[in-house]
Amino acid sequence: MKAGIVSYGAYVPKYRIRPEEIGRVWGEDGATRGKGLGIMSKSIPSPDEDVITIAVEAARSALLRAGIDPQDIGAIYTGSESHPYAVKPTSSVVAEAILAAPDMTAADYEFACKAGTAALQNVLGLVNTGWIKYGMAIGADTSQGAPGDPLEYSASAGGAAFIAGTERIIAKINGMYSYTTDTPDFWRREGQAYPSHGGRFTGEPAYFKHVLTAARRMMELEGTEAKDYDYVVLHQPNGKFPRRAAAKLGFTDEQLAPGLLTPRIGNTYSGAVPLGLSAVLDIAKPGDRILVTSFGSGAGSDAFDISVTDEMERFNRSAGPLVEDMINVPEEYYVDYATYVKFRGKIRRKGD
Amino acid sequence: MNMPRFWREKQGRYNLVGNRCTNCGTYYFPKRDICPKCHRKSIGKMEEVRFKGTGKVVSWTIVHDAHPDYKDMRPYIMAIIELEEGPRLTGQIVDCSLDEIHTGMRVRDTFRKLSEDGKDGVIFYGYKFRPVKE
Numbered sequence: 001m002k003a004g005i006v007s008y009g010a011y012v013p014k015y016r017i018r019p020e021e022i023g024r025v026w027g028e029d030g031a032t033r034g035k036g037l038g039i040m041s042k043s044i045p046s047p048d049e050d051v052i053t054i055a056v057e058a059a060r061s062a063l064l065r066a067g068i069d070p071q072d073i074g075a076i077y078t079g080s081e082s083h084p085y086a087v088k089p090t091s092s093v094v095a096e097a098i099l100a101a102p103d104m105t106a107a108d109y110e111f112a113c114k115a116g117t118a119a120l121q122n123v124l125g126l127v128n129t130g131w132i133k134y135g136m137a138i139g140a141d142t143s144q145g146a147p148g149d150p151l152e153y154s155a156s157a158g159g160a161a162f163i164a165g166t167e168r169i170i171a172k173i174n175g176m177y178s179y180t181t182d183t184p185d186f187w188r189r190e191g192q193a194y195p196s197h198g199g200r201f202t203g204e205p206a207y208f209k210h211v212l213t214a215a216r217r218m219m220e221l222e223g224t225e226a227k228d229y230d231y232v233v234l235h236q237p238n239g240k241f242p243r244r245a246a247a248k249l250g251f252t253d254e255q256l257a258p259g260l261l262t263p264r265i266g267n268t269y270s271g272a273v274p275l276g277l278s279a280v281l282d283i284a285k286p287g288d289r290i291l292v293t294s295f296g297s298g299a300g301s302d303a304f305d306i307s308v309t310d311e312m313e314r315f316n317r318s319a320g321p322l323v324e325d326m327i328n329v330p331e332e333y334y335v336d337y338a339t340y341v342k343f344r345g346k347i348r349r350k351g352d
Numbered sequence: 353m354n355m356p357r358f359w360r361e362k363q364g365r366y367n368l369v370g371n372r373c374t375n376c377g378t379y380y381f382p383k384r385d386i387c388p389k390c391h392r393k394s395i396g397k398m399e400e401v402r403f404k405g406t407g408k409v410v411s412w413t414i415v416h417d418a419h420p421d422y423k424d425m426r427p428y429i430m431a432i433i434e435l436e437e438g439p440r441l442t443g444q445i446v447d448c449s450l451d452e453i454h455t456g457m458r459v460r461d462t463f464r465k466l467s468e469d470g471k472d473g474v475i476f477y478g479y480k481f482r483p484v485k486e
Protein backbone atom coordinates (compact mmCIF):
# COMPACT_ATOMS: atom_id res chain seq x y z
CA MET A 1 0.00 0.00 0.00
CA LYS A 2 1.29 3.45 -1.00
CA ALA A 3 -0.61 5.18 1.82
CA GLY A 4 0.67 5.13 5.37
CA ILE A 5 0.52 7.07 8.61
CA VAL A 6 2.40 10.37 8.37
CA SER A 7 1.43 11.77 11.77
CA TYR A 8 -0.65 11.23 14.88
CA GLY A 9 -1.82 13.14 17.92
CA ALA A 10 -3.55 12.12 21.12
CA TYR A 11 -5.61 13.70 23.87
CA VAL A 12 -6.62 12.47 27.34
CA PRO A 13 -8.73 14.69 29.65
CA LYS A 14 -7.05 15.55 32.93
CA TYR A 15 -9.63 14.55 35.57
CA ARG A 16 -9.72 11.04 37.11
CA ILE A 17 -11.84 8.90 39.40
CA ARG A 18 -10.88 5.68 41.18
CA PRO A 19 -12.99 2.51 41.45
CA GLU A 20 -12.82 2.76 45.26
CA GLU A 21 -14.77 6.04 45.08
CA ILE A 22 -17.41 4.64 42.70
CA GLY A 23 -17.83 1.54 44.88
CA ARG A 24 -18.15 3.67 48.02
CA VAL A 25 -21.31 5.29 46.66
CA TRP A 26 -22.96 2.10 45.38
CA GLY A 27 -22.14 -0.05 48.43
CA GLU A 28 -19.71 -2.22 46.49
CA ASP A 29 -16.11 -3.11 47.16
CA GLY A 30 -14.72 -0.77 44.54
CA ALA A 31 -11.11 -1.81 45.10
CA THR A 32 -11.96 -5.45 44.36
CA ARG A 33 -14.13 -4.41 41.40
CA GLY A 34 -11.22 -2.38 40.06
CA LYS A 35 -8.83 -5.29 40.51
CA GLY A 36 -11.29 -7.62 38.76
CA LEU A 37 -11.44 -5.25 35.79
CA GLY A 38 -7.75 -4.40 35.91
CA ILE A 39 -8.60 -0.69 36.24
CA MET A 40 -6.95 1.57 38.81
CA SER A 41 -8.47 4.86 37.62
CA LYS A 42 -10.34 6.29 34.65
CA SER A 43 -10.31 9.62 32.85
CA ILE A 44 -13.23 12.07 33.06
CA PRO A 45 -13.87 14.96 30.68
CA SER A 46 -14.24 18.40 32.20
CA PRO A 47 -17.75 19.96 31.82
CA ASP A 48 -16.46 21.96 28.85
CA GLU A 49 -15.04 18.92 27.04
CA ASP A 50 -16.78 16.53 24.66
CA VAL A 51 -15.91 14.39 21.64
CA ILE A 52 -15.55 17.48 19.46
CA THR A 53 -13.06 19.22 21.78
CA ILE A 54 -11.10 15.97 22.29
CA ALA A 55 -11.02 15.36 18.52
CA VAL A 56 -9.83 18.93 17.86
CA GLU A 57 -7.03 18.72 20.43
CA ALA A 58 -5.82 15.40 18.98
CA ALA A 59 -6.14 16.70 15.41
CA ARG A 60 -4.17 19.88 16.19
CA SER A 61 -1.39 17.87 17.79
CA ALA A 62 -1.19 15.57 14.73
CA LEU A 63 -1.09 18.60 12.45
CA LEU A 64 1.65 20.37 14.44
CA ARG A 65 3.80 17.24 14.34
CA ALA A 66 3.27 16.73 10.61
CA GLY A 67 3.97 20.36 9.74
CA ILE A 68 1.71 20.09 6.69
CA ASP A 69 -0.72 22.66 5.28
CA PRO A 70 -4.18 21.81 6.70
CA GLN A 71 -5.67 22.83 3.35
CA ASP A 72 -4.05 19.69 1.89
CA ILE A 73 -6.27 17.49 4.07
CA GLY A 74 -8.96 16.15 1.75
CA ALA A 75 -11.01 14.09 4.20
CA ILE A 76 -11.74 14.02 7.93
CA TYR A 77 -13.64 11.12 9.46
CA THR A 78 -14.34 10.91 13.19
CA GLY A 79 -15.42 7.65 14.78
CA SER A 80 -17.29 7.82 18.10
CA GLU A 81 -20.32 6.55 19.94
CA SER A 82 -20.68 9.82 21.85
CA HIS A 83 -20.84 12.48 19.14
CA PRO A 84 -22.30 15.62 20.83
CA TYR A 85 -24.97 15.94 18.16
CA ALA A 86 -27.22 13.16 16.83
CA VAL A 87 -27.49 15.23 13.64
CA LYS A 88 -24.65 17.67 12.80
CA PRO A 89 -21.23 16.21 12.31
CA THR A 90 -18.27 16.30 14.67
CA SER A 91 -15.90 16.19 11.69
CA SER A 92 -17.05 19.51 10.18
CA VAL A 93 -16.25 21.35 13.44
CA VAL A 94 -12.84 19.63 13.54
CA ALA A 95 -12.27 20.67 9.91
CA GLU A 96 -12.96 24.36 10.72
CA ALA A 97 -10.97 24.22 13.95
CA ILE A 98 -7.82 23.05 12.14
CA LEU A 99 -8.39 25.30 9.09
CA ALA A 100 -8.86 22.33 6.74
CA ALA A 101 -12.32 23.40 5.50
CA PRO A 102 -13.98 23.92 3.05
CA ASP A 103 -12.40 22.10 0.05
CA MET A 104 -12.66 18.63 1.53
CA THR A 105 -15.05 15.85 2.51
CA ALA A 106 -16.05 14.89 6.05
CA ALA A 107 -18.32 12.44 7.87
CA ASP A 108 -18.78 10.82 11.25
CA TYR A 109 -18.47 7.09 11.74
CA GLU A 110 -20.18 4.77 14.17
CA PHE A 111 -19.31 1.19 14.97
CA ALA A 112 -19.19 1.05 18.78
CA CYS A 113 -15.50 1.07 19.79
CA LYS A 114 -14.01 0.41 16.36
CA ALA A 115 -15.35 3.48 14.53
CA GLY A 116 -11.92 5.14 14.77
CA THR A 117 -10.09 2.27 13.07
CA ALA A 118 -12.86 2.10 10.44
CA ALA A 119 -12.18 5.80 9.78
CA LEU A 120 -8.46 5.04 9.45
CA GLN A 121 -9.10 2.29 6.86
CA ASN A 122 -11.18 4.76 4.86
CA VAL A 123 -8.67 7.62 4.78
CA LEU A 124 -5.89 5.16 3.89
CA GLY A 125 -8.07 3.93 1.02
CA LEU A 126 -8.82 7.44 -0.26
CA VAL A 127 -5.16 8.45 -0.08
CA ASN A 128 -4.15 5.21 -1.77
CA THR A 129 -6.37 5.87 -4.78
CA GLY A 130 -4.81 9.32 -5.13
CA TRP A 131 -8.16 11.04 -4.67
CA ILE A 132 -6.89 13.04 -1.68
CA LYS A 133 -3.36 14.07 -0.64
CA TYR A 134 -3.88 13.68 3.11
CA GLY A 135 -6.74 12.26 5.14
CA MET A 136 -7.41 12.49 8.86
CA ALA A 137 -9.00 9.71 10.92
CA ILE A 138 -10.02 10.30 14.52
CA GLY A 139 -11.32 7.94 17.20
CA ALA A 140 -12.70 9.66 20.31
CA ASP A 141 -15.29 9.05 22.99
CA THR A 142 -16.70 10.39 26.24
CA SER A 143 -18.57 7.23 27.11
CA GLN A 144 -21.08 6.84 29.89
CA GLY A 145 -22.18 3.94 32.03
CA ALA A 146 -25.58 4.15 33.72
CA PRO A 147 -25.30 5.14 37.41
CA GLY A 148 -24.62 1.98 39.43
CA ASP A 149 -23.93 -0.09 36.30
CA PRO A 150 -20.63 -2.03 36.16
CA LEU A 151 -19.70 0.06 33.09
CA GLU A 152 -19.31 3.08 35.38
CA TYR A 153 -16.01 1.61 36.56
CA SER A 154 -14.56 1.61 33.05
CA ALA A 155 -16.30 4.06 30.64
CA SER A 156 -13.92 7.00 30.18
CA ALA A 157 -12.82 9.68 27.73
CA GLY A 158 -10.01 10.31 25.26
CA GLY A 159 -9.06 10.13 21.62
CA ALA A 160 -6.38 10.19 18.97
CA ALA A 161 -6.01 11.39 15.39
CA PHE A 162 -3.99 9.96 12.51
CA ILE A 163 -3.00 11.61 9.26
CA ALA A 164 -2.64 9.33 6.25
CA GLY A 165 -0.48 10.29 3.30
CA THR A 166 2.05 8.96 0.83
CA GLU A 167 5.12 11.10 1.61
CA ARG A 168 7.26 11.02 4.77
CA ILE A 169 5.42 8.00 6.16
CA ILE A 170 6.37 7.20 9.77
CA ALA A 171 4.26 4.04 10.01
CA LYS A 172 3.86 1.85 6.94
CA ILE A 173 0.73 -0.29 6.57
CA ASN A 174 1.84 -3.81 5.62
CA GLY A 175 -1.72 -5.07 5.56
CA MET A 176 -5.26 -4.69 6.88
CA TYR A 177 -7.92 -7.27 7.66
CA SER A 178 -11.43 -6.95 9.10
CA TYR A 179 -13.84 -9.47 10.57
CA THR A 180 -17.53 -8.58 11.00
CA THR A 181 -20.63 -10.42 12.30
CA ASP A 182 -24.07 -9.51 13.69
CA THR A 183 -23.64 -10.10 17.44
CA PRO A 184 -25.89 -8.56 20.18
CA ASP A 185 -23.18 -8.03 22.82
CA PHE A 186 -23.63 -4.30 23.51
CA TRP A 187 -25.90 -1.59 22.13
CA ARG A 188 -27.63 1.70 22.75
CA ARG A 189 -30.97 2.45 21.14
CA GLU A 190 -31.54 5.89 19.60
CA GLY A 191 -32.56 8.42 22.29
CA GLN A 192 -31.36 6.30 25.21
CA ALA A 193 -28.82 7.96 27.49
CA TYR A 194 -27.02 4.78 28.54
CA PRO A 195 -26.00 1.59 26.75
CA SER A 196 -27.13 -1.97 27.44
CA HIS A 197 -25.03 -5.11 27.37
CA GLY A 198 -26.02 -8.60 26.36
CA GLY A 199 -24.69 -10.52 29.36
CA ARG A 200 -23.42 -13.84 28.05
CA PHE A 201 -22.68 -12.34 24.63
CA THR A 202 -20.03 -9.91 25.92
CA GLY A 203 -16.91 -12.05 26.40
CA GLU A 204 -16.23 -15.15 24.34
CA PRO A 205 -18.62 -14.76 21.36
CA ALA A 206 -17.93 -11.04 20.99
CA TYR A 207 -14.58 -9.60 22.11
CA PHE A 208 -12.49 -12.78 22.04
CA LYS A 209 -13.95 -14.34 18.90
CA HIS A 210 -13.54 -11.17 16.83
CA VAL A 211 -10.20 -9.95 18.20
CA LEU A 212 -8.56 -13.38 18.06
CA THR A 213 -9.91 -14.20 14.60
CA ALA A 214 -8.89 -10.85 13.13
CA ALA A 215 -5.41 -10.88 14.71
CA ARG A 216 -4.73 -14.51 13.70
CA ARG A 217 -5.96 -13.96 10.14
CA MET A 218 -3.82 -10.81 9.85
CA MET A 219 -0.74 -12.80 10.87
CA GLU A 220 -1.65 -15.61 8.45
CA LEU A 221 -1.95 -13.11 5.62
CA GLU A 222 1.42 -11.60 6.49
CA GLY A 223 3.05 -14.94 7.22
CA THR A 224 4.06 -13.75 10.68
CA GLU A 225 3.96 -14.99 14.26
CA ALA A 226 3.64 -13.11 17.55
CA LYS A 227 7.42 -13.06 17.99
CA ASP A 228 7.83 -11.07 14.76
CA TYR A 229 6.23 -8.03 16.39
CA ASP A 230 7.71 -5.55 18.84
CA TYR A 231 4.32 -4.35 20.06
CA VAL A 232 0.70 -5.46 20.03
CA VAL A 233 -2.21 -3.06 20.57
CA LEU A 234 -5.61 -4.65 21.24
CA HIS A 235 -8.97 -3.16 22.07
CA GLN A 236 -9.08 -2.75 25.83
CA PRO A 237 -12.57 -2.55 27.38
CA ASN A 238 -10.87 -3.38 30.69
CA GLY A 239 -7.38 -4.38 31.77
CA LYS A 240 -8.10 -8.11 31.69
CA PHE A 241 -9.52 -8.94 28.22
CA PRO A 242 -6.53 -7.65 26.21
CA ARG A 243 -4.09 -9.48 28.52
CA ARG A 244 -5.94 -12.76 28.02
CA ALA A 245 -6.31 -12.22 24.25
CA ALA A 246 -2.63 -11.30 23.88
CA ALA A 247 -1.57 -14.43 25.78
CA LYS A 248 -3.80 -16.61 23.57
CA LEU A 249 -2.18 -15.07 20.49
CA GLY A 250 1.28 -15.82 21.88
CA PHE A 251 2.28 -12.26 22.83
CA THR A 252 4.20 -11.41 25.98
CA ASP A 253 3.41 -8.71 28.55
CA GLU A 254 6.38 -6.72 27.23
CA GLN A 255 4.79 -6.55 23.77
CA LEU A 256 1.39 -5.58 25.18
CA ALA A 257 2.14 -3.22 28.08
CA PRO A 258 3.19 -0.02 26.22
CA GLY A 259 -0.14 0.11 24.32
CA LEU A 260 -2.32 -0.99 27.23
CA LEU A 261 -3.70 2.19 28.82
CA THR A 262 -7.05 1.05 30.26
CA PRO A 263 -5.60 0.17 33.68
CA ARG A 264 -4.77 3.85 34.18
CA ILE A 265 -7.36 5.78 32.14
CA GLY A 266 -10.25 3.32 31.70
CA ASN A 267 -11.96 2.30 28.48
CA THR A 268 -11.90 5.20 26.03
CA TYR A 269 -14.06 3.21 23.56
CA SER A 270 -13.37 4.53 20.03
CA GLY A 271 -10.31 6.24 21.49
CA ALA A 272 -8.87 3.04 23.00
CA VAL A 273 -6.91 1.47 20.12
CA PRO A 274 -6.01 4.88 18.60
CA LEU A 275 -4.61 5.99 21.99
CA GLY A 276 -2.84 2.66 22.53
CA LEU A 277 -1.23 2.92 19.10
CA SER A 278 -0.28 6.56 19.82
CA ALA A 279 1.41 5.51 23.07
CA VAL A 280 3.41 2.89 21.11
CA LEU A 281 4.33 5.38 18.36
CA ASP A 282 5.52 7.73 21.13
CA ILE A 283 8.32 5.27 21.92
CA ALA A 284 8.70 3.26 18.69
CA LYS A 285 11.93 3.17 16.68
CA PRO A 286 12.55 2.60 12.97
CA GLY A 287 12.08 -1.07 12.12
CA ASP A 288 9.60 -1.78 14.92
CA ARG A 289 6.61 -3.85 13.87
CA ILE A 290 3.18 -3.42 15.49
CA LEU A 291 0.08 -5.60 15.33
CA VAL A 292 -3.11 -3.61 15.99
CA THR A 293 -6.59 -5.08 16.44
CA SER A 294 -9.63 -3.05 17.42
CA PHE A 295 -13.04 -4.34 18.45
CA GLY A 296 -16.48 -2.80 18.13
CA SER A 297 -19.57 -4.35 19.62
CA GLY A 298 -22.25 -5.47 17.28
CA ALA A 299 -19.60 -6.74 16.25
CA GLY A 300 -16.34 -6.46 14.35
CA SER A 301 -12.56 -6.16 14.50
CA ASP A 302 -10.11 -4.26 12.28
CA ALA A 303 -6.53 -5.49 12.22
CA PHE A 304 -3.49 -3.58 10.93
CA ASP A 305 0.06 -4.79 10.46
CA ILE A 306 2.31 -1.74 10.80
CA SER A 307 6.05 -1.13 10.42
CA VAL A 308 7.76 1.98 11.76
CA THR A 309 9.99 3.59 9.10
CA ASP A 310 13.29 5.49 9.19
CA GLU A 311 11.24 8.67 8.79
CA MET A 312 10.38 8.33 12.49
CA GLU A 313 13.91 9.60 13.27
CA ARG A 314 13.04 12.93 11.65
CA PHE A 315 9.44 13.08 12.93
CA ASN A 316 8.71 16.10 15.14
CA ARG A 317 7.19 14.12 18.03
CA SER A 318 7.80 16.87 20.59
CA ALA A 319 5.44 19.25 18.72
CA GLY A 320 2.56 17.46 20.48
CA PRO A 321 2.05 16.03 23.98
CA LEU A 322 3.09 12.42 24.66
CA VAL A 323 0.38 10.02 25.86
CA GLU A 324 2.38 9.14 28.96
CA ASP A 325 2.58 12.81 29.98
CA MET A 326 -1.19 13.18 29.65
CA ILE A 327 -1.90 9.99 31.62
CA ASN A 328 0.01 11.07 34.69
CA VAL A 329 -1.88 13.77 36.60
CA PRO A 330 -1.44 15.26 40.09
CA GLU A 331 -3.57 13.92 42.93
CA GLU A 332 -5.82 17.01 42.95
CA TYR A 333 -7.32 15.89 39.61
CA TYR A 334 -8.79 12.77 41.23
CA VAL A 335 -12.40 13.75 41.98
CA ASP A 336 -15.15 12.35 44.18
CA TYR A 337 -18.29 10.70 42.81
CA ALA A 338 -20.43 13.83 43.30
CA THR A 339 -18.06 15.91 41.19
CA TYR A 340 -17.96 13.10 38.63
CA VAL A 341 -21.76 13.02 38.17
CA LYS A 342 -21.87 16.82 37.97
CA PHE A 343 -19.12 16.86 35.32
CA ARG A 344 -20.82 14.10 33.33
CA GLY A 345 -24.25 15.74 33.43
CA LYS A 346 -25.79 12.83 35.32
CA ILE A 347 -27.68 15.15 37.68
CA ARG A 348 -31.24 15.91 36.64
CA ARG A 349 -31.75 19.66 36.70
CA LYS A 350 -34.66 22.01 36.39
CA GLY A 351 -35.70 22.12 32.75
CA ASP A 352 -34.08 18.75 31.90
CA MET B 353 -24.86 33.75 22.72
CA ASN B 354 -26.06 35.34 19.51
CA MET B 355 -25.86 32.71 16.77
CA PRO B 356 -25.30 34.83 13.61
CA ARG B 357 -22.68 36.92 15.44
CA PHE B 358 -20.96 33.83 16.77
CA TRP B 359 -20.75 32.27 13.33
CA ARG B 360 -19.37 35.51 11.88
CA GLU B 361 -16.63 35.57 14.52
CA LYS B 362 -16.01 31.81 14.40
CA GLN B 363 -12.52 31.97 12.85
CA GLY B 364 -11.40 34.22 15.69
CA ARG B 365 -12.89 31.99 18.37
CA TYR B 366 -11.91 28.65 16.84
CA ASN B 367 -8.46 29.47 15.56
CA LEU B 368 -7.39 32.73 17.20
CA VAL B 369 -7.43 34.45 13.84
CA GLY B 370 -6.71 38.17 14.12
CA ASN B 371 -4.73 40.56 11.96
CA ARG B 372 -1.59 42.61 11.68
CA CYS B 373 -0.92 46.07 10.36
CA THR B 374 1.86 45.68 7.79
CA ASN B 375 2.57 49.42 8.03
CA CYS B 376 3.71 49.37 11.69
CA GLY B 377 3.76 45.63 12.49
CA THR B 378 1.19 45.72 15.33
CA TYR B 379 -0.94 42.60 15.83
CA TYR B 380 -4.64 42.80 16.70
CA PHE B 381 -7.12 40.41 18.25
CA PRO B 382 -9.97 40.56 17.50
CA LYS B 383 -9.44 41.79 13.97
CA ARG B 384 -9.54 45.54 13.25
CA ASP B 385 -10.56 47.12 9.98
CA ILE B 386 -7.86 49.78 10.29
CA CYS B 387 -4.84 50.18 12.56
CA PRO B 388 -5.60 52.71 15.35
CA LYS B 389 -1.95 53.82 15.24
CA CYS B 390 -1.61 54.28 11.50
CA HIS B 391 -5.21 55.20 10.61
CA ARG B 392 -5.44 55.89 6.86
CA LYS B 393 -1.92 54.58 6.21
CA SER B 394 -3.12 51.11 7.23
CA ILE B 395 -5.95 50.96 4.71
CA GLY B 396 -5.46 47.88 2.54
CA LYS B 397 -2.47 46.89 4.67
CA MET B 398 -4.22 44.80 7.33
CA GLU B 399 -3.14 41.17 6.93
CA GLU B 400 -5.01 38.23 8.51
CA VAL B 401 -2.93 36.10 10.90
CA ARG B 402 -3.46 33.01 13.00
CA PHE B 403 -1.86 33.47 16.39
CA LYS B 404 0.39 30.71 17.69
CA GLY B 405 -1.82 30.40 20.76
CA THR B 406 0.98 30.71 23.29
CA GLY B 407 1.26 33.52 25.76
CA LYS B 408 1.41 34.48 29.41
CA VAL B 409 -1.03 35.48 32.14
CA VAL B 410 -0.80 39.20 32.86
CA SER B 411 -3.61 39.28 35.43
CA TRP B 412 -6.18 36.87 36.79
CA THR B 413 -9.12 36.49 39.11
CA ILE B 414 -11.00 33.60 40.69
CA VAL B 415 -14.69 33.72 39.82
CA HIS B 416 -17.13 32.43 42.45
CA ASP B 417 -20.28 34.16 41.25
CA ALA B 418 -20.42 32.32 37.97
CA HIS B 419 -22.22 32.99 34.73
CA PRO B 420 -24.83 30.18 34.35
CA ASP B 421 -22.81 28.59 31.50
CA TYR B 422 -19.81 28.21 33.82
CA LYS B 423 -21.60 27.14 37.01
CA ASP B 424 -20.39 23.53 36.80
CA MET B 425 -16.79 24.69 36.87
CA ARG B 426 -16.90 27.22 39.71
CA PRO B 427 -14.78 28.47 41.23
CA TYR B 428 -12.84 29.02 38.02
CA ILE B 429 -10.07 31.27 36.77
CA MET B 430 -10.51 34.12 34.29
CA ALA B 431 -7.38 35.83 33.08
CA ILE B 432 -6.01 38.44 30.75
CA ILE B 433 -3.51 36.72 28.51
CA GLU B 434 -0.84 38.42 26.49
CA LEU B 435 -0.24 36.44 23.33
CA GLU B 436 3.36 35.99 22.20
CA GLU B 437 2.65 38.28 19.24
CA GLY B 438 1.45 41.06 21.56
CA PRO B 439 -2.34 41.35 21.74
CA ARG B 440 -4.12 40.84 25.05
CA LEU B 441 -7.38 38.99 25.44
CA THR B 442 -9.60 37.60 28.18
CA GLY B 443 -10.07 33.89 28.60
CA GLN B 444 -10.79 31.13 31.07
CA ILE B 445 -7.81 29.15 32.37
CA VAL B 446 -8.69 25.44 32.55
CA ASP B 447 -6.88 22.37 33.91
CA CYS B 448 -5.14 24.64 36.39
CA SER B 449 -5.52 24.54 40.16
CA LEU B 450 -6.26 27.70 42.12
CA ASP B 451 -2.88 27.36 43.87
CA GLU B 452 -1.03 27.04 40.61
CA ILE B 453 -2.25 30.20 38.83
CA HIS B 454 0.15 33.14 38.86
CA THR B 455 1.05 36.23 36.91
CA GLY B 456 3.54 35.40 34.20
CA MET B 457 2.33 31.79 33.92
CA ARG B 458 2.89 30.36 30.45
CA VAL B 459 -0.32 29.22 28.79
CA ARG B 460 -1.51 27.99 25.40
CA ASP B 461 -4.92 27.89 23.81
CA THR B 462 -7.16 24.86 24.03
CA PHE B 463 -10.42 24.12 22.22
CA ARG B 464 -13.38 23.91 24.60
CA LYS B 465 -17.14 24.25 24.83
CA LEU B 466 -18.01 27.87 25.65
CA SER B 467 -21.76 27.49 26.09
CA GLU B 468 -24.81 25.81 24.66
CA ASP B 469 -28.21 27.06 23.70
CA GLY B 470 -30.05 24.70 26.06
CA LYS B 471 -30.08 20.91 25.84
CA ASP B 472 -31.62 20.94 22.35
CA GLY B 473 -29.75 23.93 20.98
CA VAL B 474 -26.49 24.54 19.23
CA ILE B 475 -23.17 24.17 21.09
CA PHE B 476 -20.66 27.03 20.91
CA TYR B 477 -16.96 26.17 20.88
CA GLY B 478 -13.88 28.32 21.10
CA TYR B 479 -10.60 29.07 22.81
CA LYS B 480 -9.74 28.82 26.47
CA PHE B 481 -6.21 28.56 27.88
CA ARG B 482 -4.32 25.96 29.87
CA PRO B 483 -0.93 25.99 31.59
CA VAL B 484 2.06 24.73 29.63
CA LYS B 485 5.01 23.02 31.27
CA GLU B 486 7.89 25.44 31.81
Ligand SMILES: [Zn+2]
Nearest residue numbers: 373376387390
Ligand atom coordinates in the same frame (compact mmCIF):
# COMPACT_ATOMS: atom_id res chain seq x y z
ZN1 LIG C 1 -0.25 50.26 12.12
